[in-house]
Amino acid sequence: MDWLGQKRAEMLMQVLLLASAVAAFVVGYVRAEFQLMLLVYAGGVVLTALVTVPNWPFFNRNPLKWLDAAEAERHPRPQVSAGAAAVGKKKSGKNK
Amino acid sequence: MHSWTQRLLAAATTAGVLLAAACAAASALDAFHAPTVQAQAHVTKINRFHKQINGNDKVTLTFNVSADLESLFTWNTKQVFIFLTAEYENAKNSLNQVSLWDHIIPDKDLAKLQLEVKSKYPLIDQGSSLRGKTVQFVLHWHVMPNAGAMIRDRMALSEFTLPDSYTS
Numbered sequence: 001m002d003w004l005g006q007k008r009a010e011m012l013m014q015v016l017l018l019a020s021a022v023a024a025f026v027v028g029y030v031r032a033e034f035q036l037m038l039l040v041y042a043g044g045v046v047l048t049a050l051v052t053v054p055n056w057p058f059f060n061r062n063p064l065k066w067l068d069a070a071e072a073e074r075h076p077r078p079q080v081s082a083g084a085a086a087v088g089k090k091k092s093g094k095n096k
Numbered sequence: 097m098h099s100w101t102q103r104l105l106a107a108a109t110t111a112g113v114l115l116a117a118a119c120a121a122a123s124a125l126d127a128f129h130a131p132t133v134q135a136q137a138h139v140t141k142i143n144r145f146h147k148q149i150n151g152n153d154k155v156t157l158t159f160n161v162s163a164d165l166e167s168l169f170t171w172n173t174k175q176v177f178i179f180l181t182a183e184y185e186n187a188k189n190s191l192n193q194v195s196l197w198d199h200i201i202p203d204k205d206l207a208k209l210q211l212e213v214k215s216k217y218p219l220i221d222q223g224s225s226l227r228g229k230t231v232q233f234v235l236h237w238h239v240m241p242n243a244g245a246m247i248r249d250r251m252a253l254s255e256f257t258l259p260d261s262y263t264s
Binding site for chain 2: 054
Protein backbone atom coordinates (compact mmCIF):
# COMPACT_ATOMS: atom_id res chain seq x y z
CA MET A 1 0.00 0.00 0.00
CA ASP A 2 1.48 3.34 -1.04
CA TRP A 3 1.39 6.57 0.95
CA LEU A 4 -1.69 7.95 -0.73
CA GLY A 5 -3.38 4.55 -0.38
CA GLN A 6 -2.75 4.58 3.38
CA LYS A 7 -4.28 8.03 3.66
CA ARG A 8 -7.30 6.95 1.65
CA ALA A 9 -7.71 3.73 3.64
CA GLU A 10 -7.78 5.58 6.95
CA MET A 11 -10.18 8.21 5.64
CA LEU A 12 -12.45 5.56 4.14
CA MET A 13 -12.41 3.54 7.37
CA GLN A 14 -13.46 6.49 9.50
CA VAL A 15 -16.15 7.73 7.12
CA LEU A 16 -17.67 4.27 6.62
CA LEU A 17 -17.73 3.49 10.34
CA LEU A 18 -19.27 6.83 11.25
CA ALA A 19 -21.88 6.49 8.50
CA SER A 20 -22.82 2.96 9.58
CA ALA A 21 -23.06 4.04 13.24
CA VAL A 22 -25.40 6.90 12.35
CA ALA A 23 -27.46 4.71 10.00
CA ALA A 24 -27.70 1.94 12.59
CA PHE A 25 -28.85 4.36 15.29
CA VAL A 26 -31.50 5.90 13.07
CA VAL A 27 -32.81 2.50 11.90
CA GLY A 28 -32.85 1.14 15.46
CA TYR A 29 -34.65 4.18 16.80
CA VAL A 30 -37.24 4.32 14.02
CA ARG A 31 -37.98 0.60 14.20
CA ALA A 32 -37.72 0.73 18.01
CA GLU A 33 -35.45 -2.30 18.15
CA PHE A 34 -32.14 -2.11 19.96
CA GLN A 35 -30.98 -5.43 18.52
CA LEU A 36 -31.57 -4.19 14.98
CA MET A 37 -29.21 -1.27 15.66
CA LEU A 38 -26.50 -3.71 16.75
CA LEU A 39 -27.03 -5.91 13.68
CA VAL A 40 -26.91 -3.00 11.22
CA TYR A 41 -23.81 -1.67 12.91
CA ALA A 42 -22.13 -5.08 12.88
CA GLY A 43 -22.84 -5.27 9.14
CA GLY A 44 -21.25 -1.86 8.66
CA VAL A 45 -18.15 -2.86 10.62
CA VAL A 46 -17.69 -6.05 8.58
CA LEU A 47 -18.11 -4.10 5.33
CA THR A 48 -15.60 -1.50 6.47
CA ALA A 49 -13.09 -4.18 7.40
CA LEU A 50 -13.50 -5.85 4.00
CA VAL A 51 -12.97 -2.56 2.18
CA THR A 52 -10.06 -1.12 4.13
CA VAL A 53 -8.10 -3.97 5.67
CA PRO A 54 -6.89 -6.00 2.64
CA ASN A 55 -4.27 -4.46 0.39
CA TRP A 56 -6.55 -3.85 -2.61
CA PRO A 57 -5.04 -2.69 -5.94
CA PHE A 58 -7.07 0.49 -5.45
CA PHE A 59 -4.63 1.54 -2.73
CA ASN A 60 -1.56 1.03 -4.92
CA ARG A 61 -2.12 3.47 -7.75
CA ASN A 62 0.54 5.96 -6.69
CA PRO A 63 3.75 3.97 -6.17
CA LEU A 64 6.68 5.82 -4.69
CA LYS A 65 9.18 6.80 -7.43
CA TRP A 66 12.76 6.41 -6.29
CA LEU A 67 15.47 8.35 -8.07
CA ASP A 68 17.79 6.41 -10.26
CA ALA A 69 21.10 5.55 -8.62
CA ALA A 70 22.92 7.51 -11.34
CA GLU A 71 21.28 10.74 -10.12
CA ALA A 72 23.13 10.48 -6.83
CA GLU A 73 26.46 10.46 -8.60
CA ARG A 74 25.56 13.44 -10.70
CA HIS A 75 24.42 15.50 -7.69
CA PRO A 76 26.60 14.43 -4.76
CA ARG A 77 25.74 15.31 -1.19
CA PRO A 78 27.38 18.48 0.19
CA GLN A 79 30.25 17.60 2.52
CA VAL A 80 31.22 19.56 5.65
CA SER A 81 34.96 19.61 6.34
CA ALA A 82 35.58 19.33 10.05
CA GLY A 83 37.14 22.43 11.68
CA ALA A 84 37.24 24.40 8.48
CA ALA A 85 35.63 27.84 8.28
CA ALA A 86 34.42 27.29 4.79
CA VAL A 87 31.17 25.55 5.58
CA GLY A 88 29.21 24.09 2.75
CA LYS A 89 32.11 23.90 0.40
CA LYS A 90 31.64 21.21 -2.13
CA LYS A 91 34.11 18.49 -2.72
CA SER A 92 34.12 17.10 -6.12
CA GLY A 93 35.16 13.68 -4.92
CA LYS A 94 33.44 10.41 -4.62
CA ASN A 95 30.65 9.76 -2.14
CA LYS A 96 31.75 8.38 1.16
CA MET B 97 -1.60 2.11 8.34
CA HIS B 98 1.07 0.31 6.37
CA SER B 99 0.19 -3.27 7.35
CA TRP B 100 -3.15 -5.08 7.38
CA THR B 101 -2.88 -5.83 11.13
CA GLN B 102 -2.47 -2.14 11.83
CA ARG B 103 -5.50 -1.30 9.71
CA LEU B 104 -7.56 -4.04 11.37
CA LEU B 105 -6.68 -2.76 14.85
CA ALA B 106 -7.43 0.84 13.89
CA ALA B 107 -10.82 -0.18 12.44
CA ALA B 108 -11.66 -2.27 15.52
CA THR B 109 -10.78 0.57 17.91
CA THR B 110 -12.79 3.13 15.98
CA ALA B 111 -15.73 0.71 15.74
CA GLY B 112 -15.62 0.18 19.50
CA VAL B 113 -15.58 3.90 20.26
CA LEU B 114 -18.49 4.54 17.90
CA LEU B 115 -20.49 1.65 19.39
CA ALA B 116 -20.01 3.16 22.83
CA ALA B 117 -21.15 6.52 21.47
CA ALA B 118 -24.29 4.95 19.94
CA CYS B 119 -25.11 3.22 23.24
CA ALA B 120 -24.57 6.47 25.15
CA ALA B 121 -26.89 8.28 22.74
CA ALA B 122 -29.57 5.58 23.14
CA SER B 123 -29.29 5.87 26.90
CA ALA B 124 -29.43 9.67 26.77
CA LEU B 125 -32.67 9.56 24.77
CA ASP B 126 -34.31 7.66 27.65
CA ALA B 127 -33.89 10.75 29.83
CA PHE B 128 -36.52 12.49 27.69
CA HIS B 129 -39.00 9.65 28.10
CA ALA B 130 -41.76 10.43 30.60
CA PRO B 131 -43.76 7.28 31.43
CA THR B 132 -47.34 7.42 32.71
CA VAL B 133 -47.91 4.42 34.94
CA GLN B 134 -51.33 3.40 36.14
CA ALA B 135 -51.60 0.87 38.95
CA GLN B 136 -53.91 -0.28 41.70
CA ALA B 137 -53.64 -2.85 44.47
CA HIS B 138 -56.38 -3.91 46.87
CA VAL B 139 -56.34 -6.50 49.61
CA THR B 140 -59.05 -9.09 49.08
CA LYS B 141 -58.31 -11.43 51.98
CA ILE B 142 -56.20 -11.72 55.09
CA ASN B 143 -55.11 -15.34 55.07
CA ARG B 144 -53.42 -15.34 58.44
CA PHE B 145 -52.49 -12.74 61.03
CA HIS B 146 -50.67 -13.99 64.06
CA LYS B 147 -47.81 -13.41 66.43
CA GLN B 148 -44.75 -15.56 65.81
CA ILE B 149 -43.06 -17.44 68.63
CA ASN B 150 -40.30 -14.82 68.67
CA GLY B 151 -42.83 -12.05 69.23
CA ASN B 152 -42.97 -10.61 65.70
CA ASP B 153 -46.29 -10.01 63.98
CA LYS B 154 -46.76 -11.90 60.72
CA VAL B 155 -49.44 -11.38 58.07
CA THR B 156 -50.09 -13.25 54.83
CA LEU B 157 -52.40 -11.51 52.38
CA THR B 158 -54.18 -12.05 49.09
CA PHE B 159 -54.59 -9.01 46.90
CA ASN B 160 -55.54 -7.79 43.45
CA VAL B 161 -52.91 -6.07 41.35
CA SER B 162 -53.83 -4.24 38.19
CA ALA B 163 -51.22 -2.19 36.38
CA ASP B 164 -50.53 -0.74 32.97
CA LEU B 165 -46.77 -0.47 32.64
CA GLU B 166 -46.50 -0.33 28.84
CA SER B 167 -45.31 3.26 28.94
CA LEU B 168 -42.16 2.22 30.81
CA PHE B 169 -40.89 0.41 27.74
CA THR B 170 -38.74 2.19 25.16
CA TRP B 171 -36.57 0.73 22.39
CA ASN B 172 -33.73 0.64 24.92
CA THR B 173 -35.58 -1.40 27.56
CA LYS B 174 -34.46 -4.94 28.28
CA GLN B 175 -36.90 -5.76 31.07
CA VAL B 176 -38.77 -4.22 33.95
CA PHE B 177 -38.69 -5.49 37.51
CA ILE B 178 -41.59 -4.47 39.73
CA PHE B 179 -42.23 -5.12 43.39
CA LEU B 180 -44.95 -4.19 45.81
CA THR B 181 -44.06 -3.07 49.29
CA ALA B 182 -46.07 -2.36 52.41
CA GLU B 183 -44.79 0.76 54.13
CA TYR B 184 -45.66 1.93 57.62
CA GLU B 185 -44.25 3.66 60.64
CA ASN B 186 -43.90 2.28 64.13
CA ALA B 187 -42.18 3.15 67.40
CA LYS B 188 -39.01 1.29 66.44
CA ASN B 189 -38.53 2.52 62.84
CA SER B 190 -39.67 5.72 61.18
CA LEU B 191 -40.04 3.74 57.93
CA ASN B 192 -40.67 0.03 57.51
CA GLN B 193 -40.61 -1.30 53.95
CA VAL B 194 -41.65 -4.89 53.52
CA SER B 195 -41.63 -6.45 50.07
CA LEU B 196 -44.78 -8.52 49.54
CA TRP B 197 -44.65 -9.52 45.90
CA ASP B 198 -42.42 -9.05 42.86
CA HIS B 199 -42.57 -9.72 39.18
CA ILE B 200 -40.35 -9.50 36.08
CA ILE B 201 -41.85 -8.14 32.87
CA PRO B 202 -39.64 -9.24 29.97
CA ASP B 203 -41.61 -7.60 27.18
CA LYS B 204 -43.95 -4.72 26.42
CA ASP B 205 -46.68 -7.16 25.36
CA LEU B 206 -46.77 -8.51 28.92
CA ALA B 207 -46.85 -5.11 30.62
CA LYS B 208 -50.59 -5.02 31.32
CA LEU B 209 -51.23 -6.87 34.55
CA GLN B 210 -54.51 -8.03 36.04
CA LEU B 211 -53.77 -10.53 38.78
CA GLU B 212 -55.01 -11.85 42.06
CA VAL B 213 -51.99 -13.05 44.00
CA LYS B 214 -50.99 -14.27 47.40
CA SER B 215 -48.20 -12.33 48.99
CA LYS B 216 -45.00 -14.10 47.89
CA TYR B 217 -43.26 -12.90 51.02
CA PRO B 218 -45.12 -12.52 54.33
CA LEU B 219 -45.47 -9.17 55.99
CA ILE B 220 -43.40 -9.62 59.13
CA ASP B 221 -42.98 -6.76 61.55
CA GLN B 222 -39.91 -6.12 63.65
CA GLY B 223 -41.88 -6.34 66.85
CA SER B 224 -45.59 -6.46 67.49
CA SER B 225 -47.08 -3.26 66.14
CA LEU B 226 -49.26 -4.42 63.26
CA ARG B 227 -52.65 -4.68 65.03
CA GLY B 228 -54.82 -1.83 63.78
CA LYS B 229 -51.91 -0.45 61.76
CA THR B 230 -52.57 1.36 58.49
CA VAL B 231 -50.04 0.35 55.87
CA GLN B 232 -49.41 2.02 52.54
CA PHE B 233 -48.96 -0.10 49.43
CA VAL B 234 -46.21 1.22 47.15
CA LEU B 235 -45.36 -0.08 43.70
CA HIS B 236 -41.66 0.19 42.84
CA TRP B 237 -40.22 -0.39 39.39
CA HIS B 238 -36.69 -0.83 38.12
CA VAL B 239 -36.36 -0.30 34.37
CA MET B 240 -33.32 -2.20 33.11
CA PRO B 241 -32.09 -0.76 29.81
CA ASN B 242 -30.03 -2.46 27.13
CA ALA B 243 -27.46 0.30 27.48
CA GLY B 244 -27.15 2.74 30.34
CA ALA B 245 -27.98 2.97 34.00
CA MET B 246 -31.00 1.38 35.67
CA ILE B 247 -33.96 3.72 36.19
CA ARG B 248 -35.85 3.43 39.47
CA ASP B 249 -39.16 4.95 40.42
CA ARG B 250 -42.11 4.32 42.70
CA MET B 251 -45.76 5.12 43.06
CA ALA B 252 -47.93 5.11 46.16
CA LEU B 253 -51.09 3.00 45.83
CA SER B 254 -53.95 2.40 48.25
CA GLU B 255 -53.80 2.26 52.03
CA PHE B 256 -54.95 -0.72 54.03
CA THR B 257 -55.79 -1.03 57.71
CA LEU B 258 -55.04 -4.31 59.44
CA PRO B 259 -57.59 -5.71 61.91
CA ASP B 260 -57.32 -4.99 65.61
CA SER B 261 -56.93 -8.64 66.60
CA TYR B 262 -55.03 -11.71 65.39
CA THR B 263 -56.90 -14.27 63.32
CA SER B 264 -55.32 -17.29 64.95
